Amino acid sequence: xxxENINHRHKRRNTILAKxxxxxxxxxxxxxxLTMAALVLLQMNIQYSIRPDRLSIMSKEELSRIxxxxxxxxxxxxxxxxxxxxxxxxxxxxxDDARDIWIPILSQMKMPYDVCDAxxxxxxxxxDYDKLVLAITNYHKISKxxxxxxxxxxxxxxxxxxxxxxxxxxxxxxxxxxxxxxxGESNVLVEGIHFTRDFMIGGTAHDFPVTDAxxxxxxxxxxxxxxxxxxxxxxxxxxLIWRRNYGKGSVVxxxxxxxxxxxxxxxxxxxxLLDDYCAYPVINGATFYIDDFPSPVPEGDNTYIKRDYNIxxxxxxxxxxxxxxxxxxxxxxxxxxxxxxxxxxxxxxGDFPRNYETSQFYYYGNMLLDEGGExxxxxxxxxxxxxxNFDYQDKYDSYVPWPTREDxxxxxxxxxxxxxxxxxxEELNVYVPPSNILSDEGRExxxxxxxxxxxxSIYFPGEMCFEQEFDISEDGIINAPRVTSGCIIDxxxxxxxxxxxxxxxxxxxxxHPDDVLDEDRGAKLGWEKLYNNLLEYFGWLYTSxxxxxxxxxxxxxxxxxxxxxxxxxxxxxxNDINLNFNSFYDEAWxxxxxxxxxxxxxxTNGSYTKVAEDLYLVECTEDKVDIKLTA
Numbered sequence: 300x301x302x303e304n305i306n307h308r309h310k311r312r313n314t315i316l317a318k319x320x321x322x323x324x325x326x327x328x329x330x331x332x333l334t335m336a337a338l339v340l341l342q343m344n345i346q347y348s349i350r351p352d353r354l355s356i357m358s359k360e361e362l363s364r365i366x367x368x369x370x371x372x373x374x375x376x377x378x379x380x381x382x383x384x385x386x387x388x389x390x391x392x393x394x395d396d397a398r399d400i401w402i403p404i405l406s407q408m409k410m411p412y413d414v415c416d417a418x419x420x421x422x423x424x425x426x427d428y429d430k431l432v433l434a435i436t437n438y439h440k441i442s443k444x445x446x447x448x449x450x451x452x453x454x455x456x457x458x459x460x461x462x463x464x465x466x467x468x469x470x471x472x473x474x475x476x477x478x479x480x481x482x483g484e485s486n487v488l489v490e491g492i493h494f495t496r497d498f499m500i501g502g503t504a505h506d507f508p509v510t511d512a513x514x515x516x517x518x519x520x521x522x523x524x525x526x527x528x529x530x531x532x533x534x535x536x537x538x539l540i541w542r543r544n545y546g547k548g549s550v551v552x553x554x555x556x557x558x559x560x561x562x563x564x565x566x567x568x569x570x571x572l573l574d575d576y577c578a579y580p581v582i583n584g585a586t587f588y589i590d591d592f593p594s595p596v597p598e599g600d601n602t603y604i605k606r607d608y609n610i611x612x613x614x615x616x617x618x619x620x621x622x623x624x625x626x627x628x629x630x631x632x633x634x635x636x637x638x639x640x641x642x643x644x645x646x647x648x649g650d651f652p653r654n655y656e657t658s659q660f661y662y663y664g665n666m667l668l669d670e671g672g673e674x675x676x677x678x679x680x681x682x683x684x685x686x687x688n689f690d691y692q693d694k695y696d697s698y699v700p701w702p703t704r705e706d707x708x709x710x711x712x713x714x715x716x717x718x719x720x721x722x723x724x725e726e727l728n729v730y731v732p733p734s735n736i737l738s739d740e741g742r743e744x745x746x747x748x749x750x751x752x753x754x755x756s757i758y759f760p761g762e763m764c765f766e767q768e769f770d771i772s773e774d775g776i777i778n779a780p781r782v783t784s785g786c787i788i789d790x791x792x793x794x795x796x797x798x799x800x801x802x803x804x805x806x807x808x809x810x811h812p813d814d815v816l817d818e819d820r821g822a823k824l825g826w827e828k829l830y831n832n833l834l835e836y837f838g839w840l841y842t843s844x845x846x847x848x849x850x851x852x853x854x855x856x857x858x859x860x861x862x863x864x865x866x867x868x869x870x871x872x873x874n875d876i877n878l879n880f881n882s883f884y885d886e887a888w889x890x891x892x893x894x895x896x897x898x899x900x901x902x903t904n905g906s907y908t909k910v911a912e913d914l915y916l917v918e919c920t921e922d923k924v925d926i927k928l929t930a
Contacts, residue, residue: 354850354857356728356752359775365864365882367773380869381574383412384428386420388435396558397434397462403768404567405432407803408579409867422447430457430573438469445469449476453546457573460552461566463517477550478525478543483518489555491532492539492565492794497912498528498892499568499801501843506532510791515556528572529555529565540565542572542894549573549894560759561791564798571914575895576876578869581804582769582862583888583916584850585840587633588755588781588809589624590677590731593663594640595656597813603822604815613659615826616812621663623830628670631837636755636852637667638677638731641714647701651679651713660721673851674722675729676751679710683733684741692762695734707744715749728752729779729852731809737765746774753777753856758807759795769803770863777856783808786829787821788836796840803862804847804890804916806840807855846908846916861886876926883922891915897928 385401388394394417405412415424417435422444425431431448435441441448452458460477464470466484474482490512494502509515516537521527525543530536539555553569555562571577597612604615628635642654664674678684684707687700701707715727727750732741735757742765745751756765758780767780782799783792783806799805814820814829821829840847850858866881874897880887891907892914893899899907904921917926 354854354861356777356853356857356860357775359746359752362771362775362777362860380871381410381430381577382428383410383430383432384415384425385412385432386415386417386435386441388417388437388440391436393436393462393464393556393558394434400558400560400563400566401432401434401461404563404570404802407769408567408570409865410579417441420444422451425451425456428456430459432459432461432570433464434461436465438464438473442469442472445472449473452476452548452550455547457548458550459570459573460550460554461569462558463515463554463556466517476545477552478522478541479519480522481520485518486514486556487516487518487531487537488512489515489531489537489539489557492529492555493532493536494529496526496528498572498914499565499797500804500911500914501797501800501839502529502911504839504843507794507797508532508790509557509794510789516554519552519554528569540569540572561795562798564800564802567802571890571892572894575873576871576891576893578867578876578878578889578891578917580862580865580867581802581888581890581916582855582858583804583846583848584855584858585633585806585847586636586779586808586850586852586855588636588638588675588731588807588852589667590638590733590809590811591640591681592637592812593660593667594677594812595643595654596659597816601816601822603818603825607825607827612816615815617662620812620815620826621666623826625666625670627830627834627837628672631841632849633837634849634851634854635667635670635672636675636729637664637672638675638729639664639714639718640677640681641679641717644680645682645697645699646680647682647699647710648703648706651710653713653717657721664722668722668725671851673729673853674718674725674727675731675755675852676711676714676718676727676749677731678733679714681733683736683738684711684744685736685738686740689738694762695736698734704740704744707741708748711744711749726750726853728856729755731755731781732765735761735764735781742776746776751776753779753852755779755781755807755809755852758782758799769805769859771860777859779807779852779855779859781807781809783836785810785820786814786832787824788832793836796836800840800844800847801890804844804888805855806847808836844910846910858888860884862888874928874930876928878919878924878926880919880922880924883919887919889917889919891917891926893928897930900927900929902926 387398417440420441491506491508493506497503519538525541527538527541529540530538540553542551551569551572596616601612604612608615682699685700689700730745730751756767760766767778771777783796815826816822861884864882865887868879870877899915903925905917905919905924907915907917910916
């Protein structure tokens with residue numbers, strides 16, 4: 300009996316264990332099936348609720364009509380409050396460089412201005428202007444008019460010296476008005492800048508080194524009543540920007556002689572110190588692009604990924620790189636704009652095969668969209684849209700030009716169709732040229748035959764680069780250049796970012812997934828260091844200007860559209876600043892600086908945020924805005 304009971308218990312136990320085993324397998328199988336189902340659903344392009352663009356874009360036809368009408372009207376003469384006379388010295392190298400800086404500054408600040416040759420300048424013309432910018436090197440050319448300038452400033456005019464002129468001769472006769480006690484006869488080296496006042500957004504956090512430093516300033520000793528805003532960052536600082544009241548008027552000296560595009564925002568900020576106030580439109584947007592994303596993921600190992608993580612590149616992208624970027628987006632509210640590459644082949648003619656290995660495209664693309672981002676186009680492959688007549692100057696050995704316009708068009712048809720089938724709710728408005736290289740022919744094809752509304756190339760000039768301004772082309776394509784790039788963030792990029800934050804209130808940055816694989820782009824430093832560089836940069840940006848808007852590429856295009864089209868008439872009564880807009884769509888953003896000790900009290904048809912000392916970001920919600928100042 301005992302043996303039978305024992306055998307019975309063994310059989311029962313084995314039955315229970317077998318049942319439990321089967322139940323466990325069922326559970327494991329169910330979990331596996333659920334996991335696979337979730338992955339399959341993710342790969343099947345579940346359509347997330349795509350956030351509607353906060354800023355819509357007009358049709359290309361309407362934009363083209365407006366821009367053509369503006370161009371047909373010709374140059375608009377200076378009228379209204381804040382009129383500027385820009386005096387130039389044609390043929391002088393410094394003055395020619397200043398012209399290339401100051402005409403874009405005044406145009407994009409929407410300041411009413413006229414240009415005058417120094418040889419034709421007469422002081423009696425100043426009665427028609429509120430501000431005078433003397434972009435000349437040799438003051439002896441206007442020596443007979445200097446007494447008239449002094450009298451005009453004393454009676455309420457506003458004078459700016461926009462770069463260090465030639466010291467000898469007539470310029471010394473202006474020292475009393477400019478607040479100069481003494482001045483060295485030769486220029487001094489400026490290797491970095493230091494802000495003594497919090498007058499520029501993001502300026503006072505730290506000093507900014509200057510790349511390729513040279514003797515870019517005169518050595519001045521100033522009177523005590525000069526307000527110095529920026530100086531060199533060496534042991535014996537040279538004043539670089541100062542303001543002084545003179546009689547009923549004001550003078551500003553911009554002694555920072557770096558006359559390059561990267562420093563426009565510094566010169567713009569110096570100009571804004573003139574007069575009792577300055578108001579100019581800005582874009583107000585921070586946009587972050589990820590080029591080559593989503594795209595085919597590299598297979599195999601990489602030296603530095605293997606060194607630091609001991610995993611293949613594909614696993615690193617999924618487990619480390621993208622998770623870090625995703626968390627960073629959530630921390631700062633960033634809406635990435637990813638730019639699709641369908642295939643990394645060098646095919647430039649014939650058929651363009653469809654890439655059916657789409658799991659990585661679905662995975663990364665849907666996560667990016669779910670985070671609030673946007674998908675744009677980088678290309679069928681990574682070949683810039685140039686024909687065989689383009690000269691790569693032996694700098695891009697792997698790039699193959701396209702034989703015909705039709706080949707370019709067919710490749711674009713393929714990548715736009717490929718991407719639209721993956722993400723059918725995306726409009727694919729944004730195109731970014733590979734290596735920022737784009738020919739006129741390629742650009743025309745994009746405009747005529749694709750949904751492209753925005754081209755986001757590069758802001759600064761460079762060899763073969765498609766350089767842009769923040770504006771709208773005559774064919775209705777919106778230019779939205781990127782300003783900074785990569786994960787190293789060198790000194791040049793830092794000062795350029797500072798400059799654009801204060802000129803257009805824009806931060807436009809891009810990087811690539813393979814930055815971490817390329818030694819020239821910092822791979823040897825390791826991803827942890829590169830990621831911390833990005834965190835430090837973003838931390839500076841959002842600490843410096845919490846009011847800046849995070850925008851996708853399309854939304855930034857909408858903001859540029861509103862900024863470029865708007866026209867402003869300013870009226871100042873002493874206690875009120877009245878802004879009247881033409882071509883007002885649904886919003887405008889202005890930076891308003893107040894230099895007379897007052898501050899904003901109330902705003903009608905708008906709101907404001909203080910972003911620096913005496914500097915306010917004003918959101919305008921109607922075409923007439925009244926800013927009342929404290930008494």
